[in-house]
Amino acid sequence: MTSRGTPNQRAGSARGSFQRRLLLIFGVQLVLVLLAYLMGYYNVAPAGAVLLLIVIVSALAWLAVQRVWRPISALARLVDNWDGGQGSLDALLQSDRFSRRADADVAALTRGFHTFASRIAGYNERERNFTRDASHELRSPLTVIKMSTDMLADEASLSEFGQRSVQRIRRATREMEALVEALLILAREADNGQGEQVFVVNDVLRDELVDAREMLHGHPIELQFEEPATFALHGSPRVFAVLCWQLIRHASQYTGQGTVLVTVLPGAVSVTASAGADHDPAEPGQQGFEYAIARRISERFAWSLQLQVHGGNRYVAEIRFPQPLPVSA
Structure with missing residues (x-):
């Protein structure tokens, strides 16, 4: 056989x-x-x-x-x-x-x-399940915390220490919301076009700086905004706001105290900070978690991001957009 x-x-x-x-x-x-x-x-x-x-x-x-x-x-x-x-x-x-x-x-x-x-x-199925579950399971408790802190802040009998604690919880909740939003943006494989529209960069930055000042309240950081140029973008304004907030956080942690300046340039946005005289700035190579998220978002949406440190204490991060639009768009 x-x-x-x-x-x-x-x-x-x-x-x-x-x-x-x-x-x-x-x-x-x-x-x-x-x-x-x-x-x-x-x-x-x-x-x-x-x-x-x-x-x-x-x-x-x-x-x-x-x-x-x-x-x-x-x-x-x-x-x-x-x-x-x-x-x-x-x-x-x-x-x-x-x-x-x-x-x-x-x-x-x-x-x-x-x-x-x-x-x-x-992998695609697990990604969809993760982003759907994470979006619901993380945002829901954050919403409950925000509502609870708002109700606590309205309590007349709350002590001054309690008021400060409520404000810290509120700021931490806002930071957590921004972080969750950034991580969900990076976790999604095919959502590059989610919420895309034509928006004016200057308007989004003004609104974002209002929230950023509230989240940085209590820190020796002053946020300033200059807009010698104005332009629009076609994309997600939420993604753009999250990217800028991560750079502001990174600049604030780098300088420790002083002024963080956000400037709208032709086709670009820069975040500049200078370390205080009595503050030892972070090493340029130690770019931190915030900058890592900003870098990944910029790479994801093809927005050029560069970080430079001049003179050992002047921080400059610049985002360049390949296809800026006139405001009339």
Whole structure:
């Protein structure tokens, strides 16, 4: 009783059959064309018949190559039409047809892509579940905390110490909201266009600085705003506000005390801070968590972000936007 071999052995024996089939097709074509040439050379057949025979042989070789190439074309169409979801993998689940009809290399490529695509589809599903659950489970308690602090702040019998504590809780809640928003923006894979609109940069910054001053209340930091230029952007104003807030936080932590200046320049926004005379600024290489988030957001939306430290104590972060719009837009 003879053994047919294991699947791996059968795959190994079939490996390379694609090249062998192509070699056979072109070898037969070469032999037939050579025979047709000899028939014409020795006047066995007229020149018109020889030319017709060469055309027929070439056409048959082309059809044979197309038949051999068909499984690769089918796989290329599946890859091109794949949208990243699990549902579009149903066609690849029938990858056995490639094993029966195609070279073992093509079948191995099909199975490998199916495994890879399944992992990507699972990752996308986990991402959607995480962002949906995190958005609800983190924002809901923050909303409760905000409502509770607002009610506590209205209590007439609350002591001065209690009022200060309520204000600290309120500021911490606002910072937590901004952080959650930034992390959710970075966690989403395909939400680059979420909430996109045309907005005026200056207007968004004015509103953001109002909240930033409240969150920095109690710190020896003065926020200033200058707008020698005005321009608009097409994008998410919330993403832009989160990015600027992270840079303001980073500049405030770098300088410790003093002035943080936010300036609107033509097609750019800069955040500048100078460390106080009695404050030892952070090392330029120690860019911190806030700057890391700002950097990832800027890379995500193709906004150029540069950080420079001049003279050892002057912090300058600048965001440049590749396609600024006039305010009239």
